[in-house]
Amino acid sequence: MKNGCWSKRIVICALIGLLTAATTGCSSGEETAADDKPPGGRERSAAVRLEYWTPFSGGDNQFMTEMVNRFNRENPDIEVVQVNARLDDYYSRLRTAILSGNAPELAILHQTSLPQFVQNGYIEKLEEPARQVGLDWSGFNANILDSTVYDGEHYAVPLDTHTLVMYYNKSYLRAAGVLDGAERPIVGQGAADFEAFLGKLKAAVPADVAPMAQPSTRIDAVWLWWSLYNQMKGGGAFYNEDASEAVFDNPQALQALRFVHGLYKSRLIPPDINDAFKLFYDGKAAVLITGVWGTGAFEKAENLDFGVVSMPVLYDHPAVWGDSHTLAIPTKHTLTEEQKRAALTFMKWCAEHGAMWAEAGHVPSMTSVVKSEPFTSLNYRSEYAASANYVAYWPRHVRQWSIVEVLIQEFEKLNYGQQTPEQALANAVKRVGNELRK
């Protein structure tokens, strides 16, 4: 009995010991359990995070968001975070971000503004990372690709070509009798015929419907002018050879500008239009000459029976204003090789999935994509896909973007009747000259 008592005591002591050990063990275990749970999704924390700035508006943003989402789904080790901004503030923001070392890892750059980012190495050269992810440059449309090569180096991956195209509301055209059997507009040949075409529309459409919609402010009038100017024999010159002087104060430029101004003056383009896109979208315009990005949005508009053709040739040969969205990597000292590779992976993916982007209306940058079934099966796009071959890009100049701003301002004054076309061109050339001499 004595032995039993002792062993019992030993057992109880052991039990108490075990119990305390267990409780302390558990409380320490609690702390470690709290530690190994990272905030946010566990999967995503391991992924390479890329901030991606875009300046999309007018409907194409939703297509890019879709692409980003799909890319993120397909590439769990890379997380692209898209941040969209107004185009009006976009470059100002981006410049500040690059200068302050807060640049995103990925940014959309217009081909026109590439020179200002190529200078001083504000964006990364892509040769090496492209080689690493196996991006084949030869797959791109040569015309588009050339616009991204500087001194033999690739600085950006072209995403698309977007040009001006002509959208038309079939109902109004039909009512005015300017729609042919194939439901294409009967525009005729030359500038006079085009004016007559709009004239017929003006007579046919209700008073609150614009025969042609074009805003009185912003860049649209400049695009139209640039397209027409380039269609003329001997037109299209912007700078002299060493880019020290603007040279667009010439008869052809004036003729083109006069034509554009004439449309406003004759009220074929009604005054004070702010949002021409929305007018056409809402069925309040018969014709709209704007970028291809309208296609995707207009397709979604209910009760809009529209068609699209490439920019009509009013003068000697086809030419149209165009630009490209390109993907570039802004320079940042914290940028890692891994991020660069991830960014290139995204660029390559976007170019290869150009058909998705084409849904917004753009013409894909890769020739294989343009020929591929997903693209050809889309309505409307093939109508203007060929435009990519005669795009009249802005000339390469580091300050081209701000120089175009000068044109916009002078043309706005023209549209608001504050000056004549002659004055507008002369002022523009003078101000551009000042810019160039800065």
Added chain:
Amino acid sequence: MKRIRALIWWFRNQELARKLIIINFILIVLPLCVMGYFAFSRFAATLEKKVGDYQLQTMKQLTLHLDTYMSELDRLTLMPYQYEPIIAFLESNREQGQPLTLEEIKQLNAFVSQVFLNGRIDIMGVSLFGERGASYVVLPESQYVTTYRLDENAGWLKNEQIRYGQSIFIPTHDIASTSGTVYPVFSVARELRSFDSGKKLGYIVIDVDPKVIHRILSQVTLGSRESLYLADRTGGTVVGKDGSAPLRDAASLPGEEEPEGVTHAMADGERLLVAHVTSPVTNWMTVGVVPVSELMKDTILIRNSIMLLGILCVGLAMMMCVFLAFRITQPLRGLIKLMRKVERGDLMVSFPVKQWDEIGHLGKAFNTMVSKLSELGYLLYETEIREKDAQIAALQSKINPHFLYNTLGSISMYAEVEGNREVVKMTNHLSRLLRYSLSGRKERVSLASELEHVKGYMAIQQMRYEDRIDFSLEHDEASLACAVIPLIIQPIVENAINHGIDKGTGNGMIRLACRIDQGALLIVVEDDGIGMTEEQLNEIRTRLRHAKDVGGRSGNGLLNVHRRIVLHFGESYGLTLASMPYRGLKVTMALPALTDKHYLEGGSQHA
């Protein structure tokens, strides 16, 4: 009471091992359970409180963090005061949809750009509404719109705060871009007033992408089933973290008088811990909801591990306990088994004593008892055999006593008729002799009857040996009453005749003397025969001392008698021999001088 008594009764009757196990079980499990229960419940309560405090602190931090951002937005709404043209635009009288001049477009666009650039990238839209019809609305992905009117019924317009020129935060609502895309935004609005006139000029509304709050919220983790969101006073959700379902029961949130705190709510039968903090900037509540069970997950883990460990320990302890109980009581059970064997008569058992505890002592006592018992049994057994042997020997020598009696009777009658007195006498002696030795089944007889028998025997022998034998008998009167074992003297006398007379020549003398000496009855038989050499004497003495052979056919009369006496009365009694060559043999028989009548009778019962 009855039941308790019954329980105690039941317990009392349990096996010792089972009793030990039950006692140990109660001693181990009861304190463990009580201790475990109290420790755990205290621990859980403290933990819940701590977690609640922690959650409140988290909410405070979060709110502070958000407020930094919100204050910035708040300051942005003050920007129109720094821009004269904007104030002028708001003051202007306008028709709906009246186009703007190029100048106005530039100024407004520059202002909005400033707002966008000075603010964060998350600003989605800016709206300016003048009191007299001026309207300038910038929506995401759209050009400015001048046709929009302020919704006079908007809830935030009725808020008192706005009257004092303070900004107001509007919970998440949808705005549609001109291309039809719908964006959820939350807004900050402010009434703008003229300093000079003191009159209301209009409103500025800045729409912000809730993603920014979302991003801040998603960096906070309360638990895997948390719900973290911002809500305004009316219970409308501003923005929630992914998968956060706001409390449906808004009433469970405390009123304005309590800007922060931790409460409990019930949802789907689950207890929720709700921590909320009201921001002084936005007047929004940051609410964190976590199911209590979620918070207590670790506690439950601890509880389960404690329980598991407890059960394990108790199990181990019980196993040890059972083992010990059986180990301790095992020798007892062995002893019981041995006792059963003894009960059944198997005395060839021995308890192995391995330790000198109580059980060891008990075992030793048991062993002693069993060995005593077996010895006693053996003695009894031998006694009875000797008795039987004697009787059988008598029987064998005198088969069919009745026939002999009758024959002897006839011989006696014939001798009587013939007048042969000698024959009659001899026959009668023989008859008596036979009767005594065969019919007497008594265990004890008196010395008197034994002497009678010897006398009869000697009478016959004297006739046989034609008076070559002299027989003398001396005895105390007192000794005659002594109890002796029957047929113990006659074999000695017979031995004396055989040794003393048959082997000797001429007359022989046999003396028989009985006396009581110091409580012992001494019966001495002497002859004057050839006697024995020292060696012969020693051999016989050794045999008397050691031989226990009872079944020997060639039983020496002396040995037989000696063993019977020893078996009956103990080692201190028996025969002693004295002899010298040619001087005869003297056999002294020592018996206890028992005269008790009762003993005489009791002896017969014993047989």
